[in-house]
Amino acid sequence: MPTSVFRDQPFYAILPEERSLQASLAVCQVMDGSLALPTSDIENARLTQQMAPFSDMCVPTSTWKLWLGTRLTAAGWSTIPAGAPLAYHxxxxxxxxxxxxLGCAELRLDGYWELDYCKSKRCTACSFERTSFLHFRGLCFDKELEARFRVVGSPERRPVFWSHQGLLIAWRDSLGRWQMEDPNINATLLWRLGVGSDYPLGRQLWRLEREMCGQPAGHKLHASLSSCAAEEFTCSTGECIAPHLRCNFHYDCPDRSDEASCAVVEASNDALLKQVPPPPLESSEDATLQLESSITLTRVAAVDDLNMAITLEFQLTLMWSDHRVNFRHLRATGQGVMLAEEDSGRLWRPLLRVANLDGGKLEELGRRFLAQAVAPPTHPTFNDVNIDPVFEGRHVRLHLTQRFLARVACYLELYSYPFDQQRCAVEVQLAPESGGEAAVRFSPRTEVRYTGPETLAMYTVKHVDRVDATENSLRVEFELHRRQGVIMLSTFLPSGLLLLVSWATLFVQVTALNVRAIMSLTTLLVLYTLFANMSRSLPATASIKLIDVWFFFIIFLLFINIVVHICVRPTTPPTTEVKVFASTQPQPDPGVPEAPRLLRWYRLVILPVLVVLFNLMFWLVVLTQ
Incomplete structure (x- = not known):
C-alpha cells in the first residue's frame, strides 16, 4: 500500500479532467475533500510539484492549469465555500x-496564481485531511473499518481509492472501466457497469468478477462509494442529504435520486397476500383478526318520508397490523404516512357493504390509507446500500379511512305523526370476499360520533350510538325527532280555524239557509283538500295515525254541522185572522224567527263540549307517546 495513505495533512489529489469551477468544487466535496487552496509557500510548492506531471493533460496550450478554492467578493478575496478572508495568496x-x-484564481506551472474568468474550464486539485475517507457499501465486510477507502493521488493518471485492508479501486484504460482489485491475491473482485469514465462515486451498478458474499460471479448488485454517514442518504452522484429529506415529495439531490424508489410497502409477489387477511400476532390467543374501528356520521343528507329511506354520509376508519410485510420511509412514531395506490395495492384490506342499503350501490366518496409506526425502526448495517430504516409490519398500524354516501332503508313508525321519533340505523358488514367470517371481525370497542348539524329541515338528530350486532357487522343507530313547528302551522292551525268557521255558521240566521249551507260545505271541502295533501306526503300505510284521527274528527264535526243546517227549520209565529178592511193602526213587526232549542243547545253546549273532550284525550295520547 502506498505510504501516501498515511501522509500528513493536507494532501492533494489531481483530477486530470477539465471542469468548471462549480463542478470542481462539487466533486471534491463528494470525495470528502475541498478545492485545493495552499496556505503557505511550502504547500503552494508541493501542489505545484504535484501538478507538473499533468501539464500535458490539463489545458495543454495554457500555462494555468488548476482551479484554486478562492473567489473575489465585495469584501475581497475569500475561501469557497466557507467565505473566510484569504490569509495567503x-x-x-x-x-x-x-x-x-476576473473573479477566480488558477495555479500556473511556475507556482504563481493567475486571475481568470469563472466560466472557464480547468483541472481540479482536491485537498484532503487525514480524517477524510469514503464508505463502500454493498458488499459483506466484517468490520466497518474494512469498508473505508481513501483518495490517493496517482502521478500521470487518475487518483485511486485504497482501503484499510489493501483493496484498490482504480481506473483501467485498457478495459475502459473502474474496478475493485485485491493486490494481495492479484485478482479483480468486481467492476462498475455503465458507459463513461466518471468517478465511481455515489450509487452505482457493479458486476461481480468472482464469487463473493454468497453471490455467484456475474451477479449484478448496487453499491455506493461516498462520504455519507450511516444515517445519511447517498445520492446517485455521491452527495449526502439528511434522512428526513428522503422521499419527502421534494427534490433535494442534484440528480433527483432522493425521490426514486420511494415505495413504502415491501411485500412479496404472492397473490394471496392481498386476498387473505393477516393472521393475528403470535402473542394473541384469538385466531381471528380484530379490526379496531371508528365511525363518524358526517351528515344526514335527506329524509324521504314517502319511500321510508334516508340518505346519509358517513366515514369509517379501520385499524389493523399486517406482520407479513415491512415498511420504509415512515415518519417518527405517531405520524402517519399516506400510502399511494401502488403501495396500498400490495396490502390486504377489508371489503365492506351496507346491509340495509335501499337499492342502488354504495357510493365511495374518498379513501385514505395511512401507515403509522408505533415502535422505532430497525436501522441497516454499515454494509447496506439502502440506508432507509425498516419498520416491521407488527410495529405499524394501518389506518383505512373511507367516506361513503348511502341511501339506507328505515321503517318509519308514523302512528304519532307529526310528534313521532324515528329510530334509524346504518349497518356496515364485512363482505365475504374479505376472507370469511371466521378470519376477521370487528372489535367490540368502536368509537361513534356525529359531526353534522343536529337540526335539519324537518328533523333533529339525537342519540347516535352503536348497538350490539354480529361480529362481522357494525350497526350504528340514531334518532330523528320530527320538528312540529311547520306542521302545526300548516296542519293543525288551519284545520282548527276551519272548525271555528263552521261553528260560526251555526249563529247565522236560520232563515239564511243558502249562506249557512255554502259556508259549511266550503269549509268541509277545504279541510278535505288539506287532509288529502297531507296524506300524499306520507307513505301509504294501512295503520291509522294520530293525524288521521284529528282530521277524521274535524271532518265528522263539519259533516254534522251541515246536517244540522239542513234539518233545522225556523220557528213560525202563530197565525191571526185576516180582516178585509184596511186598518189605520200600524202592524207589529213579526221579528226574526227564533232558532230551535236543539240548535241552541248544539252550538252552545254539545259542540264545544265534544271539541274540548276530544282535545283533552288527543293531546293526552300525544304526550304519553
Whole structure:
C-alpha cells in the first residue's frame, strides 16, 4: 500500500479532467475533500510539484492549469465555500488582483496564481485531511473499518481509492472501466457497469468478477462509494442529504435520486397476500383478526318520508397490523404516512357493504390509507446500500379511512305523526370476499360520533350510538325527532280555524239557509283538500295515525254541522185572522224567527263540549307517546 495513505495533512489529489469551477468544487466535496487552496509557500510548492506531471493533460496550450478554492467578493478575496478572508495568496506581481471581471484564481506551472474568468474550464486539485475517507457499501465486510477507502493521488493518471485492508479501486484504460482489485491475491473482485469514465462515486451498478458474499460471479448488485454517514442518504452522484429529506415529495439531490424508489410497502409477489387477511400476532390467543374501528356520521343528507329511506354520509376508519410485510420511509412514531395506490395495492384490506342499503350501490366518496409506526425502526448495517430504516409490519398500524354516501332503508313508525321519533340505523358488514367470517371481525370497542348539524329541515338528530350486532357487522343507530313547528302551522292551525268557521255558521240566521249551507260545505271541502295533501306526503300505510284521527274528527264535526243546517227549520209565529178592511193602526213587526232549542243547545253546549273532550284525550295520547 502506498505510504501516501498515511501522509500528513493536507494532501492533494489531481483530477486530470477539465471542469468548471462549480463542478470542481462539487466533486471534491463528494470525495470528502475541498478545492485545493495552499496556505503557505511550502504547500503552494508541493501542489505545484504535484501538478507538473499533468501539464500535458490539463489545458495543454495554457500555462494555468488548476482551479484554486478562492473567489473575489465585495469584501475581497475569500475561501469557497466557507467565505473566510484569504490569509495567503501567491498572485503574480504587478497585476490588479481586485479586477471584478476576473473573479477566480488558477495555479500556473511556475507556482504563481493567475486571475481568470469563472466560466472557464480547468483541472481540479482536491485537498484532503487525514480524517477524510469514503464508505463502500454493498458488499459483506466484517468490520466497518474494512469498508473505508481513501483518495490517493496517482502521478500521470487518475487518483485511486485504497482501503484499510489493501483493496484498490482504480481506473483501467485498457478495459475502459473502474474496478475493485485485491493486490494481495492479484485478482479483480468486481467492476462498475455503465458507459463513461466518471468517478465511481455515489450509487452505482457493479458486476461481480468472482464469487463473493454468497453471490455467484456475474451477479449484478448496487453499491455506493461516498462520504455519507450511516444515517445519511447517498445520492446517485455521491452527495449526502439528511434522512428526513428522503422521499419527502421534494427534490433535494442534484440528480433527483432522493425521490426514486420511494415505495413504502415491501411485500412479496404472492397473490394471496392481498386476498387473505393477516393472521393475528403470535402473542394473541384469538385466531381471528380484530379490526379496531371508528365511525363518524358526517351528515344526514335527506329524509324521504314517502319511500321510508334516508340518505346519509358517513366515514369509517379501520385499524389493523399486517406482520407479513415491512415498511420504509415512515415518519417518527405517531405520524402517519399516506400510502399511494401502488403501495396500498400490495396490502390486504377489508371489503365492506351496507346491509340495509335501499337499492342502488354504495357510493365511495374518498379513501385514505395511512401507515403509522408505533415502535422505532430497525436501522441497516454499515454494509447496506439502502440506508432507509425498516419498520416491521407488527410495529405499524394501518389506518383505512373511507367516506361513503348511502341511501339506507328505515321503517318509519308514523302512528304519532307529526310528534313521532324515528329510530334509524346504518349497518356496515364485512363482505365475504374479505376472507370469511371466521378470519376477521370487528372489535367490540368502536368509537361513534356525529359531526353534522343536529337540526335539519324537518328533523333533529339525537342519540347516535352503536348497538350490539354480529361480529362481522357494525350497526350504528340514531334518532330523528320530527320538528312540529311547520306542521302545526300548516296542519293543525288551519284545520282548527276551519272548525271555528263552521261553528260560526251555526249563529247565522236560520232563515239564511243558502249562506249557512255554502259556508259549511266550503269549509268541509277545504279541510278535505288539506287532509288529502297531507296524506300524499306520507307513505301509504294501512295503520291509522294520530293525524288521521284529528282530521277524521274535524271532518265528522263539519259533516254534522251541515246536517244540522239542513234539518233545522225556523220557528213560525202563530197565525191571526185576516180582516178585509184596511186598518189605520200600524202592524207589529213579526221579528226574526227564533232558532230551535236543539240548535241552541248544539252550538252552545254539545259542540264545544265534544271539541274540548276530544282535545283533552288527543293531546293526552300525544304526550304519553
Amino acid at each position: 501567491n498572485f503574480r506581481p504587478a497585476i490588479n488582483i481586485n479586477n471584478s471581471v
